[in-house]
Amino acid sequence: MDDVLIRGSFQSVLTRHLEENGSDLLSSGSPPEPEPVHFLLSEEQLLLGSGQNLSWTGPGRGSDRAAAPVCCLNETQFLLQPEGGGVAVTCMCGSGTASRSRENVAEINWRHEEFSKASGSGPEVNGPSSRVSEGSGGSRKLLDPDLWREPGDSCGSDELQQQTGTSRCSDHSPLNHQSAVILLPVHQATLLHRNGSSQKKTVSPKSDPPVWIQNFVGFLVDRSIAMNRLKLISGHLSPGGSAAPLPDLRSFDCGCAAPSPGDEVVVVHGRRTAIGKAKKGSFKDTTPDELLSAVMTAVLKDVGLSPDQLGDVCVGNVLQPGAGALMARVAHFLRSGVKCQRSGVETFKVAGLPKGRGLRRGGAWSGFPEKVPVYTVNRQCSSGLQALLNIAGSIRSGSIQLGLACGVESMSLRSMGDPGDLSSGLSANAKARDCLIPMGVTSENVAERFGVSRRQQDSFALDSQINSGAFCPSSGSPSRSSVPSVPSSCGSGPVRAGADPCVPCRAARARDSGRFDREIVPVSVTVRDESGRERRLEVRRDEGIRAGTTLEDLARLRPAFKPDGTTTAGNSSQVSDGAAAVLLGRRAAVEELGLPVLGVLRGSAVVGVPPDLMGVGPALAIPAALQQAGEATGTVWIRTDPTEPTLPQFSSSGLKVNDIDVFEINEAFASQAVFCVQRLGLPPEKVNPLGGAIALGHPLGCTGARQVVTLLNELRRRGRRWVRSSRCSQTGPGSDPVPPSLSLRAFGVVSMCIGTGMGAAAVFEFPGP
Numbered sequence: 001m002d003d004v005l006i007r008g009s010f011q012s013v014l015t016r017h018l019e020e021n022g023s024d025l026l027s028s029g030s031p032p033e034p035e036p037v038h039f040l041l042s043e044e045q046l047l048l049g050s051g052q053n054l055s056w057t058g059p060g061r062g063s064d065r066a067a068a069p070v071c072c073l074n075e076t077q078f079l080l081q082p083e084g085g086g087v088a089v090t091c092m093c094g095s096g097t098a099s100r101s102r103e104n105v106a107e108i109n110w111r112h113e114e115f116s117k118a119s120g121s122g123p124e125v126n127g128p129s130s131r132v133s134e135g136s137g138g139s140r141k142l143l144d145p146d147l148w149r150e151p152g153d154s155c156g157s158d159e160l161q162q163q164t165g166t167s168r169c170s171d172h173s174p175l176n177h178q179s180a181v182i183l184l185p186v187h188q189a190t191l192l193h194r195n196g197s198s199q200k201k202t203v204s205p206k207s208d209p210p211v212w213i214q215n216f217v218g219f220l221v222d223r224s225i226a227m228n229r230l231k232l233i234s235g236h237l238s239p240g241g242s243a244a245p246l247p248d249l250r251s252f253d254c255g256c257a258a259p260s261p262g263d264e265v266v267v268v269h270g271r272r273t274a275i276g277k278a279k280k281g282s283f284k285d286t287t288p289d290e291l292l293s294a295v296m297t298a299v300l301k302d303v304g305l306s307p308d309q310l311g312d313v314c315v316g317n318v319l320q321p322g323a324g325a326l327m328a329r330v331a332h333f334l335r336s337g338v339k340c341q342r343s344g345v346e347t348f349k350v351a352g353l354p355k356g357r358g359l360r361r362g363g364a365w366s367g368f369p370e371k372v373p374v375y376t377v378n379r380q381c382s383s384g385l386q387a388l389l390n391i392a393g394s395i396r397s398g399s400i401q402l403g404l405a406c407g408v409e410s411m412s413l414r415s416m417g418d419p420g421d422l423s424s425g426l427s428a429n430a431k432a433r434d435c436l437i438p439m440g441v442t443s444e445n446v447a448e449r450f451g452v453s454r455r456q457q458d459s460f461a462l463d464s465q466i467n468s469g470a471f472c473p474s475s476g477s478p479s480r481s482s483v484p485s486v487p488s489s490c491g492s493g494p495v496r497a498g499a500d501p502c503v504p505c506r507a508a509r510a511r512d513s514g515r516f517d518r519e520i521v522p523v524s525v526t527v528r529d530e531s532g533r534e535r536r537l538e539v540r541r542d543e544g545i546r547a548g549t550t551l552e553d554l555a556r557l558r559p560a561f562k563p564d565g566t567t568t569a570g571n572s573s574q575v576s577d578g579a580a581a582v583l584l585g586r587r588a589a590v591e592e593l594g595l596p597v598l599g600v601l602r603g604s605a606v607v608g609v610p611p612d613l614m615g616v617g618p619a620l621a622i623p624a625a626l627q628q629a630g631e632a633t634g635t636v637w638i639r640t641d642p643t644e645p646t647l648p649q650f651s652s653s654g655l656k657v658n659d660i661d662v663f664e665i666n667e668a669f670a671s672q673a674v675f676c677v678q679r680l681g682l683p684p685e686k687v688n689p690l691g692g693a694i695a696l697g698h699p700l701g702c703t704g705a706r707q708v709v710t711l712l713n714e715l716r717r718r719g720r721r722w723v724r725s726s727r728c729s730q731t732g733p734g735s736d737p738v739p740p741s742l743s744l745r746a747f748g749v750v751s752m753c754i755g756t757g758m759g760a761a762a763v764f765e766f767p768g769p
């Protein structure tokens with residue numbers, strides 16, 4: 001086999017290599033002789049192909065990385081030491097923040113030492129810091145943790161820079177480290193933990209095909225550095241540790257980092273509960289595990305997927321103790337009160353699937369089996385979206401094929417405002433102090449700092465409830481305050497010929513016209529009144545929407561967070577209860593199971609912003625996600641200057657505003673939503689066309705997942721449209737990229753600000769029915 005230098009996404013080159021050589025590898029009773037195949041990956045390609053957490057686990061799933069002889073970005077838990085053939089290398093691919101911790105320095109040093117002990121002149125362990133000398137063996141220079149400054153000093157000391165060979169702060173970013181990925185045949189391996197324990201793992205060629213892939217070396221950064229590193233590592237791996245001459249490498253530039261279609265992360269289906277008013281609504285006595293169980297069950301039932309086919313379940317939650325880890329596992333086993341399709345009461349039908357298929361495939365429902373794992377994640381208000389990104393990352397890395405991303409919150413039973421245990425030293429640090437600012441006050445900060453008036457906020461709030469047309473970002477002044485006639489395109493069905501699909505219906509009209517019926521899982525609950533009397537009811541409508549809202553009413557409300565402020569109960573998100581779940585999968589697996597594809601995840605970004613202005617998050621996160629989506633879809637893109645002191649204007653890079661059909665931007669507060677819409681120049685009719693958190697409510701951990709469900713259903717309702725695309729195929733060395741062409745698709749964005757100062761965004765494509 002020739003050595004090949006390939007540009008392509010990590011996942012796609014790996015998969016291609018498997019496809020091309022898979023049959024030999026799988027049929028062989030013993031591991032093949034190592035024949036190096038070298039891949040050159042650009043920094044973006046590796047990140048794109050693997051997500052921020054590259055973890056090629058190959059066999060098994062979830063966190064079973066034991067049989068995975070390949071590095072994991074940010075993975076610092078173990079070192080894999082092969083036995084009886086081959087050499088496995090784990091390496092520390094640099095992560096900006098991770099690499100700056102003292103703990104990580106110790107980790108890297110530990111690995112270096114272990115490799116030295118285990119393999120004599122064994123392979124170089126690459127790291128953000130490792131420098132090997134030319135020649136055989138490579139002298140491993142251990143790092144001095146004292147040179148590593150504490151977090152906050154992002155550049156590190158001069159000595160550190162010398163040691164790591166970096167010269168600028170940005171050299172510490174994950175994009176700038178030299179990193180290697182080496183995959184070698186392994187029969188058996190011992191998993192060493194830093195705590196001294198070890199575990200032996202045997203790898204079976206039939207069930208664990210990825211470990212039979214021959215040598216795999218991927219390098220980041222530029223080609224010349226990569227070549228040099230390749231040479232060094234080849235030397236370490238060759239018998240006797242001599243520096244082997246590097247064979248001539250062929251290079252293939254695809255010019256596009258899009259994953260092959262089969263590797264795409266797709267959304268199969270999603271459902272949510274109605275959103276209840278916290279403390280006074282229908283879910284006030286319902287525990288979050290019950291809400292969660294209802295949506296988890298409904299999603300799988302709808303598409304007829306047995307839960308034991310799930311590789312993992314991730315649940316976003318903010319307020320439950322420990323981000324609801326226990327609550328989520330309990331939800332797992334609960335027998336849900338969701339109505340099943342057989343009853344005839346629930347008339348929901350998944351596009352592309354015959355009705356009732358779930359019953360044939362899924363059978364009777366009795367909770368999830370214990371073998372399906374679940375974990376929770378808390379990225380505050382974006383936890384539901386973060387759960388989706390986590391599951392997507394696991395799918396991209398090959399850890400799982402199918403996963404469920406959920407979000408849930410009961411703001412009735414738990415309150416915001418408990419900061420937990422924090423250092424008394426935080427008072428000495430302005431940024432740390434700012435993390436404690438109440439969310440409503442950050443809204444006031446945004447309004448004051450960027451001049452968002454009370455009237456603009458109220459106009460935006462009114463438009464969230466009803467499509468009044470009051471909010472006019474271009475002029476900054478409301479155009480009218482009365483309720484207009486109902487747009488002709490409102491309705492739950494497909495857009496009628498002649499109707500403008502872009503006329504928003506906002507929350508009241510969307511609810512009344514049944515637009516949310518497809519999304520909402522009816523949940524039967526018990527509610528107690530003030531005298532303790534209980535009654536059963538079925539909740540299937542959002543409770544926060546106020547169809548009778550007028551600008552005048554809103555103007556009369558008193559500021560809620562500051563005596564002279566502009567943020568009120570009417571222009572803030574509501575405190576709410578609810579849950580949502582989204583089924584994701586690798587496209588190839590989804591298609592094999594005959595499941596529908598509702599959307600494709602094209603890009604995502606999470607960015608940091610000043611904690612006292614946390615509401616500006618979407619203004620930075622959306623361009624970053626669009627850039628990534630542009631790359632994933634093959635659009636030419638240009639990076640904006642990260643040192644730009646002001647918030648970037650929407651750039652010409654990546655996908656553009658005009659490419660996006662719907663923006664679901666969480667309305668934490670009208671102030672920050674108005675700011676983000678204006679800063680990005682978004683057409684108001686494209687923003688939250690079915691209303692947002694001001695009207696619907698904002699159950700913190702649920703909202704991101706809820707937005708994805710709403711967005712994809714709306715994209716589906718609107719249908720497809722023509723968009724110029726320059727997607728490039730990932731066909732392999734020597735083949736020509738597919739030329740730019742026109743393709744049918746629709747795009748949507750989900751975004752939100754995050755308390756303590758962050759913004760998150762994800763870009764989805766509706767691929768057509």
Ligand SMILES: CC(=O)SCCNC(=O)CCNC(=O)[C@H](O)C(C)(C)COP(=O)(O)OP(=O)(O)OC[C@H]1O[C@@H](n2cnc3c(N)ncnc32)[C@H](O)[C@@H]1OP(=O)(O)O
Pocket residue numbers: 381439440465546549550553554557560568569570571572573574575666668669698753754755
């Ligand atoms: C990163 C992030 O996402 S940060 C966001 C995190 N979430 C938050 O911070 C939650 C923000 N919201 C809040 O804290 C709360 O909603 C508050 C404090 C603003 C208001 O809470 P409450 O007072 O309980 O709100 P409530 O719904 O009862 O409304 C208060 C009053 O305003 C009135 N009101 C609210 N909306 C409207 C409206 N659209 N039209 C007319 N009146 C209205 C209500 O009728 C009520 O009046 P009443 O007391 O006479 O009945």
